[in-house]
Amino acid sequence: MKRFQSLETKVTTEIIESFEIVWDHLGLPGSWWTGEERIGIASEVRKSNPRKLWENVGELKNYAKDSEEILSPYVKAVVRTVANETSKIDQQTYGEIIESIGEDKYAELAAVVSQVIAIDHLCDALGIEREELPEPREGDPRFERPHGLVDGVAFLPTFSADDLPHVAVSLSLAQADNARRMLLVRAMYSGSSFGEMVWEHRNLTRPQIELVAARTSALNECFY
Amino acid sequence: MLLSSSSAAIDKTINVSDAVNGNGSDVEIPSSEQLIAFTEAAHRVDETLSAARENLSAAIGEKGMIDAAITAAVFRSLNIAADSSGIRIDDEWEEIAAHLAMETSADGFPTVANSPNIENRIHSINHG
Numbered sequence: 530m531k532r533f534q535s536l537e538t539k540v541t542t543e544i545i546e547s548f549e550i551v552w553d554h555l556g557l558p559g560s561w562w563t564g565e566e567r568i569g570i571a572s573e574v575r576k577s578n579p580r581k582l583w584e585n586v587g588e589l590k591n592y593a594k595d596s597e598e599i600l601s602p603y604v605k606a607v608v609r610t611v612a613n614e615t616s617k618i619d620q621q622t623y624g625e626i627i628e629s630i631g632e633d634k635y636a637e638l639a640a641v642v643s644q645v646i647a648i649d650h651l652c653d654a655l656g657i658e659r660e661e662l663p664e665p666r667e668g669d670p671r672f673e674r675p676h677g678l679v680d681g682v683a684f685l686p687t688f689s690a691d692d693l694p695h696v697a698v699s700l701s702l703a704q705a706d707n708a709r710r711m712l713l714v715r716a717m718y719s720g721s722s723f724g725e726m727v728w729e730h731r732n733l734t735r736p737q738i739e740l741v742a743a744r745t746s747a748l749n750e751c752f753y
Numbered sequence: 754m755l756l757s758s759s760s761a762a763i764d765k766t767i768n769v770s771d772a773v774n775g776n777g778s779d780v781e782i783p784s785s786e787q788l789i790a791f792t793e794a795a796h797r798v799d800e801t802l803s804a805a806r807e808n809l810s811a812a813i814g815e816k817g818m819i820d821a822a823i824t825a826a827v828f829r830s831l832n833i834a835a836d837s838s839g840i841r842i843d844d845e846w847e848e849i850a851a852h853l854a855m856e857t858s859a860d861g862f863p864t865v866a867n868s869p870n871i872e873n874r875i876h877s878i879n880h881g
Contacts, residue, residue, distance in 0.1 A: 540823065648826070744792045
């Protein structure tokens with residue numbers, strides 16, 4: 530069966546194509562994680578979503594950092610925190626995570642989580658079965674870090690925002706995954722008319738869209 | 754933060770507090786109650802989701818409901834990117850963000866700490 534076929538009659542071709550691009554790369558070796566580890570991150574996102582009200586990750590320091598499995602209990606806990614309890618990540622928690630796995634791996638992990646969530650949440654909201662995760666591909670990570678990063682925009686180093694909103698460069702340390710994440714944003718939200726206040730390329734009016742956006746952000750306790 | 758500006762662009766003054774915290778009955782955006790009920794249910798993915806989906810489709814059509822689902826999904830993703838990275842509010846949004854935060858009680862969210870300038874502005878507003 531063709532990927533994302535169940536969405537084909539419901540969403541635009543641009544959205545389907547952006548999902549396919551994400552899926553094409555999800556199981557490939559990334560900059561700092563292997564393909565197997567990236568699929569492990571995606572699997573952990575799925576296992577923990579939808580989150581039960583009584584499920585909390587708790588203190589990350591309580592999770593083992595060594596394991597025979599693809600991802601350690603500690604990394605799985607970081608994935609669940611990023612996916613479901615993001616607003617709890619303050620400067621101290623961030624510092625503890627970075628001390629354990631480093632900022633490059635953390636940025637890529639968060640970028641993978643954000644891509645999988647965008648696609649799975651849509652399927653869940655529409656009552657459509659989630660797309661099967663791709664098979665991981667063998668190979669080593671590229672161990673590459675982009676040049677020209679700056680401090681002061683986020684906890685993580687980022688590219689300079691220049692005329693872009695900070696959220697556009699938030700995970701730019703994971704350059705390739707951040708670009709795919711923003712491809713989703715363009716396809717699912719702004720199109721080419723982010724600066725226009727009255728939209729005509731969507732089925733909802735812009736105030737209706739922002740209403741859904743504002744409530745979603747409030748549910749996630751996202752101040753930004 | 755875009756809610757106020759995009760509504761102003763079409764000459765509507767909306768009740769932002771109701772949009773963020775209420776049931777939508779005072780927002781004065783068409784089908785706001787059904788939109789909020791659907792957004793909440795999609796966040797929980799519980800037994801109310803199917804009815805919320807049907808109610809929203811009845812109010813604005815299936816395409817509108819799908820558009821709401823797309824928006825909820827991409828904003829959850831954006832929230833994750835914003836708060837996992839710890840970005841601060843963009844400089845040009847600080848003033849409106851401080852006022853909106855007070856109006857909606859969003860200044861109680863833990864992630865407001867990522868934008869120290871907002872906390873300072875709120876303090877200034879509160880203390881003249």
